[in-house]
Amino acid sequence: MEYDKWVKLAQKGDQDAFVLLIKNNENSMYRVARSFFKDDIDCADVIQETILKAFQSLKNLKEPKYFKTWLIRILINECKKMIISKKKVVNEVVEETKVDSYHSIEIQEAIDSLDVDIRTITVLFYLEDRPVKEIAKLLEIPEGTVKSRLNRARSKLANLLQSENERSVRDGK
Amino acid sequence: MENNSVDSELRKILRESEPEIPTTIQKRIDQTLTKLPTAKKKNKFLKRFLITSSVTVASFALLIAISISSPSITNALKQVPVIEYVFQLLENKGLNKANEMGLISNIDQNATDENITVSIIEVFNDGINISVGYAIHFSDKLNSSNIFPDFKIKLDGKSPSSVSVDTSSGQWINDLTYINMFTINTDQPSSEQFQFDLIIEQIGETKGNWSFSFPLTKEKSETTTILPMLTITEGETTIIIEEVNFTLTSTKIRAQMLKPGVLYDTYDDFEVIDDQGESLRRHNSGVSFGNDENIVQWEAEYEAVQEVPAFLTVWFREGLEITIPIE
Known part of the structure; x- marks a missing residue:
């Protein structure tokens, strides 16, 4: 219930609520991004783009309870776009895994x-x-x-x- | 063992061994959240334009953890390697083509401050975009590879009112030297040549002053411009593709949208696909409008195509796309 409240507040322009939502989902975003890219910079790029996109189009989200699914969907789209644009080969040797x-x-x-x-x-x-x-x-x-x-x-x-x-x-x- | 028990075992192991978010990514998330764009205003004509998108442009003043052991500037300068070209190293197809055509200008200017030396290596101005290849040399090894210079420009001594910047992924050519390029899109003076001032004020978290000044010439390169005036209508929304422009550095598209509805909020999601089915990377996009919010001018820049394609497809949303034949 609390979660839905944050989404509604964020949809009304409350940036703090949006920050809370992202902080709550940052681990999930990292896990998904990391499944596409081994390079930290690529992960950071797609996550950043996802946050900005989510912020800009949050008002289009009809069901607050689906926020996380919606956010992951945006992230996956961004990952796919980056793969296409950079022709990323993602099966290379493991780099700098923290x-x-x-x-x-x-x-x-x-x-x-x-x-x-x-x-x-x-x-x-x-x-x-x-x-x-x-x-x-x-x-x-x-x-x-x-x-x-x-x-x-x-x-x-x-x-x-x-x-x-x-x-x-x-x-x- | 049945799938369910294997799954719960795997789930347990994977969760126990889950890595933490690396510092680089954590910092980028936090920086993005502290620099969220302010709410959109919807009134004055051409007031708000461009500068959206492009991950790399969105936040300039980002992180760097620098551990400087304070070697002298002289020592730092002694270690600066000679770099003759950047565009080629970054494998930028459009600029490599410009290089083959002899259109790239070598600048080779250095500026040092705070034990950091910035070198402007080469530039290319096609009259629409100014591409600048640069190198940054640090006196000590960085803990982070994120380097986003914060800079301002002047054209013939005047600061342009609207500037959009795009940058690519840079490269470390050794432990201390980083190379990259950025492309600036702005209204240029009408003269064929003008003085270009570049003032870098911050590199990562280090503030300083790295200033450069040199003449820029608009190179006469191949550009293809078509005015398709193609129209697509769906429901109340009508889109008119007015202009498509191919240069060595970008593919630019301009369209007018009547009663755009939800499209207004997704203008930076529009996808452009060439005749080979390749989606072009978006550099920047923006909308402007007059007193009537139902008439919106959309303009966007995507990456350059290697060859002018037979057609381009602009995808606005599921079921709403338009194919533009190129003569």
């Missing part, structure tokens, strides 16, 4: 090893708790495609994580 532990690095590398289309679905499904139907709408692909890609992500991640665990046990970590 993580806190070796374990985190392994998990991040496991996610990074997925193709971009699978990676985004993984983030939306596992970290953002978005249902398959909504992911299909967000990415403008059929539900069946989401399911099959999710299945690929599931088996690949499970295998990767299992191998890491076995190696850790063997190395006595």
